[in-house]
Amino acid sequence: MVTRHVTSRGAVDPTGRIELIIAQAPELAPWLQLYREVLALSAHPGWEDAVASIALATDRAADQPLLTGAAIPLDRALATETLRRLLTAASDQPTEDASATRAASHAAELGAPFAIQAAINQDAAGLDAAAVALDLAPTALAAIAHLAAIPLLRAAHRALATAITPDWGQGYCPLCGAWPAVAEVRGLESTRHLRCGRCGADWTMPTLWCPFCGEHDHAQLGSLRAEVPGGSHQAETCLTCRGYVKTMTTLRAWPAEEVPLADIASVEWDLAAMEREFARPDRSAMPLNVTIEDAV
Ligand SMILES: [Zn+2]
Ligand SMILES: [Zn+2]
Numbered sequence: 001m002v003t004r005h006v007t008s009r010g011a012v013d014p015t016g017r018i019e020l021i022i023a024q025a026p027e028l029a030p031w032l033q034l035y036r037e038v039l040a041l042s043a044h045p046g047w048e049d050a051v052a053s054i055a056l057a058t059d060r061a062a063d064q065p066l067l068t069g070a071a072i073p074l075d076r077a078l079a080t081e082t083l084r085r086l087l088t089a090a091s092d093q094p095t096e097d098a099s100a101t102r103a104a105s106h107a108a109e110l111g112a113p114f115a116i117q118a119a120i121n122q123d124a125a126g127l128d129a130a131a132v133a134l135d136l137a138p139t140a141l142a143a144i145a146h147l148a149a150i151p152l153l154r155a156a157h158r159a160l161a162t163a164i165t166p167d168w169g170q171g172y173c174p175l176c177g178a179w180p181a182v183a184e185v186r187g188l189e190s191t192r193h194l195r196c197g198r199c200g201a202d203w204t205m206p207t208l209w210c211p212f213c214g215e216h217d218h219a220q221l222g223s224l225r226a227e228v229p230g231g232s233h234q235a236e237t238c239l240t241c242r243g244y245v246k247t248m249t250t251l252r253a254w255p256a257e258e259v260p261l262a263d264i265a266s267v268e269w270d271l272a273a274m275e276r277e278f279a280r281p282d283r284s285a286m287p288l289n290v291t292i293e294d295a296v
Contacts, residue, residue: 014039014257021265028264030093035264037089038147039257046078047155050295054156056163063170065177066160067120068288073295074152079112082151086144112148117292119145120153120176122284146198153199154256161201168203171211172285175201179281180211181263183236183247184254193253194245197263200256210236212243212281223247224272233266235273244278246270 018036022029050072057069111133118126119142131141153176160175168174173196181197185207192207209216215238224244225234237244246269254262273279 014255014261017258017261021261025265025267028267030090031264033093034086034089034144034147035260037086038150041082041085042151042154042257044078044151046075047151048159050074050078050152051155051159053295054159056160062165064286065173065288066164066175067156067290068177068286069290071291071293072152072156073293074113074116075295076113079116079148079292082148083112083115083144086148090140090144113292113294115141115145116149116152117290119149120290120292121288122178123287150198150260157196157199157201157256164201164203169205170285171205171214173199173201174203175199177285177288179285180245181259182266183211183245184250185247186250186253190249192247195254195259195262197260200259202253210238210241210243211245213238213241215240224269224276233269235269235278237273237276237278241281242278243281244273246273 015036018032022032053073055071056066060066060068111130115127115130115134117123118130124142127142127145128138130145131138134141157175164174171194172179173194176196176199178196178198180194182195183205184193184195185191186193190207192205193202194205194211195202205211206216208218208221210221215221217240220239221236222239223234223236233249234247235244236247246263246266248262248266270280
């Protein structure tokens with residue numbers, strides 16, 4: 001029997017949801033165990049301290065995300081501990097080269113702030129350089145650095161959500177510039193909300209509008225669709241850019257920590273879309289140029 005973990009707000013808490021997903025799809029356990037570590041690390045008050053002193057750029061263009069050009073002071077010890085704990089957790093997994101990730105965990109203090117900065121900026125060259133510094137395979141570090149950036153980005157969203165342009169209108173995240181992880185078709189009004197899997201931002205976009213290339217010619221837009229208990233589930237596809245976004249009906253907004261879980265729990269839709277030669281964009285929408293500085 002599967003136990004539901006219910007929080008005081010009535011939602012299923014993320015830890016309980018992780019257990020449910022692992023029970024249904026054990027092959028997802030390695031990533032989910034790392035994500036559980038991210039949730040534990042997110043409770044550290046140092047993330048709120050970092051974003052309390054954030055310096056936003058004042059010369060952003062209207063279509064640039066809020067963090068573009070921002071300088072974020074971050075406690076080096078917290079960055080190091082975050083990267084080290086994720087590397088250690090990965091080294092415990094049979095899918096990883098344990099000796100490599102264990103060695104890298106000892107070296108994390110050399111490059112943790114830079115690795116987190118490169119992940120926030122979706123800077124592939126920067127992540128490659130950080131991987132060389134840590135003597136790790138670039139793909140292994142990129143996955144972990146992306147997770148290590150989440151606590152800081154979520155804290156930034158909590159602190160800065162009210163500063164986000166309300167009528168944003170772009171397909172990428174208004175705070176951190178990531179492409180949407182998933183879309184919600186929410187509530188009785190069926191409003192389409194795109195959700196960021198990193199910072200948790202939530203922004204609206206009209207239906208039948210491709211978030212990746214702006215296509216809104218209905219003839220170019222389609223969907224792979226199925227009815228599931230409690231609503232429908234689909235991948236919305238674009239013939240112009242071959243992009244797709246997974247879309248789920250929801251009654252109310254997912255909390256930020258639920259967004260990556262909704263994404264990974266619907267991996268069969270990624271496979272269905274990829275079989276038809278649709279793909280998520282493999283590059284960021286525009287450079288973010290965030291700088292992580294040593295907190296003094
Ligand atoms: Zn974001
Ligand atoms: Zn498109």
